[in-house]
Amino acid sequence: MVEESSNGIGAGRTFASGLAMGGADAVPGVSASTMALILGLYRRFIESLNAIVQWPKSRWSDVDERIKARNDGIQALTFLIPLGLGMFAGLYIVSRLLIGPDNTPGWLRRNSTGALAYAFVFGLVLASIKIPWQRIEVASNNHILLAMVSALTLALLTMLGFNESEPPAWTLPLAGICAISAMLVPGISGSLILLILGHYAIVTSALHDAEIATLGIFATGLLIGAALVVPIIHRILNEHHDRMMAVLTGLIAGSLPTLWPWKNQYNIEQGEVRNIFPEGQFILVLFWMVAGIGIILFTQKLERRAETLPDDKSEEA
Numbered sequence: 001m002v003e004e005s006s007n008g009i010g011a012g013r014t015f016a017s018g019l020a021m022g023g024a025d026a027v028p029g030v031s032a033s034t035m036a037l038i039l040g041l042y043r044r045f046i047e048s049l050n051a052i053v054q055w056p057k058s059r060w061s062d063v064d065e066r067i068k069a070r071n072d073g074i075q076a077l078t079f080l081i082p083l084g085l086g087m088f089a090g091l092y093i094v095s096r097l098l099i100g101p102d103n104t105p106g107w108l109r110r111n112s113t114g115a116l117a118y119a120f121v122f123g124l125v126l127a128s129i130k131i132p133w134q135r136i137e138v139a140s141n142n143h144i145l146l147a148m149v150s151a152l153t154l155a156l157l158t159m160l161g162f163n164e165s166e167p168p169a170w171t172l173p174l175a176g177i178c179a180i181s182a183m184l185v186p187g188i189s190g191s192l193i194l195l196i197l198g199h200y201a202i203v204t205s206a207l208h209d210a211e212i213a214t215l216g217i218f219a220t221g222l223l224i225g226a227a228l229v230v231p232i233i234h235r236i237l238n239e240h241h242d243r244m245m246a247v248l249t250g251l252i253a254g255s256l257p258t259l260w261p262w263k264n265q266y267n268i269e270q271g272e273v274r275n276i277f278p279e280g281q282f283i284l285v286l287f288w289m290v291a292g293i294g295i296i297l298f299t300q301k302l303e304r305r306a307e308t309l310p311d312d313k314s315e316e317a
Contacts, residue, residue: 011082017041018086023094025087025183025190026204027108027121032087032183032190034252038128038296043237045083046184048076050234053227095204114266119285122259123292125252131300132248135241143246150250155257172214175199176221181229185251261285 017039025032036042051072058069098117100106107117136143175194183190194200199218206214236244260275262285278285 011078014079014082015086018083018088019090019093020086021083022087022090022092024090026091026094026098027191031185031255033185034125034128034255037131037248038300041083044079046230046234046237048079049184049226049230051076052080053230092207096208099201099204109266111266114263115261115281115285116288118259118263118266119261119288120292122256122261123289123294124296125255125259125292126289127293127296129249129252132245132252135245137242139242139246143242146243146246147250147253150247151254152250154251154254169214169217172199172202172217173221173224175203176218177225177228178221180222180225184226184229184233185248261289 017036020039021032021035024035033042033045036045051069055069055073058066061069096106098106098108100109107113133139133147178193179190179199182193191200194203202214203218205211206218257275262276262278264272264274264276266273
């Protein structure tokens with residue numbers, strides 16, 4: 001992917017990428033980091049977050065390291081601020097459309113549109129499976145095994161079922177830690193983890209109803225989780241890149257059962273949501289699934305074209 005410049009156009013493109021990432025993370029089963037991987041921003045995203053985490057730690061280092069940490073932190077902020085604003089806007093808009101308030105449920109919660117919405121997202125994720133695998137320099141049987149184990153583990157996790165009782169308020173920070181830890185790994189959806197833990201409706205309702213206290217408690221967990229998880233992911237990407245890409249391939253594949261379009265019903269608040277065999281609107285569901293696949297293929301085509309421009313610097317995702 002072409003590296004973003006520091007000018008207004010670069011900031012605008014970063015904001016647009018944030019819109020896509022935030023919108024993706026609003027969908028249970030889809031990860032913002034998966035979208036970052038698709039857009040070619042994942043490595044820069046993690047490195048920028050890691051620079052912010054390491055900045056305060058440089059207080060106990062020598063002068064040169066403090067200056068370097070400060071410069072890295074400032075550069076990271078120029079990327080993360082427009083990205084974060086875009087992510088918040090995308091999360092708010094898409095959660096409003098897909099989930100919506102209780103009196104007017106969104107597309108994913110309506111029986112009339114749920115299958116079509118899930119089919120579109122299923123196509124997006126299905127076409128994305130090969131993206132991290134293509135970044136492995138020399139694939140081996142070990143990489144195949146890692147991908148299979150990762151896919152099976154995530155698939156089994158998402159089959160545990162959704163918590164239908166409202167959890168106590170003191171669990172909100174723990175939910176935040178789990179959600180941000182999941183969101184930072186492509187293939188694992190932060191919103192899906194919240195849904196499994198029973199916090200998804202609480203957090204999205206607090207967002208749309210401007211419940212500052214609830215959001216503040218949840219945000220505390222997000223900050224703690226980011227501080228703990230980002231350095232680990234950054235180290236793994238640098239020291240075990242190919243293995244990490246194999247694991248990411250499996251995690252993306254393992255999220256597909258959750259996104260299966262045909263379900264018994266689509267509103268978690270009305271009871272259990274489980275996958276069923278295809279029925280009704282079959283052709284229309286396939287159309288939206290193919291549309292999702294087509295968008296990813298088109299995005300990859302644009303990415304390859306951008307990487308061939310002679311005057312641009314490519315960024316490894």
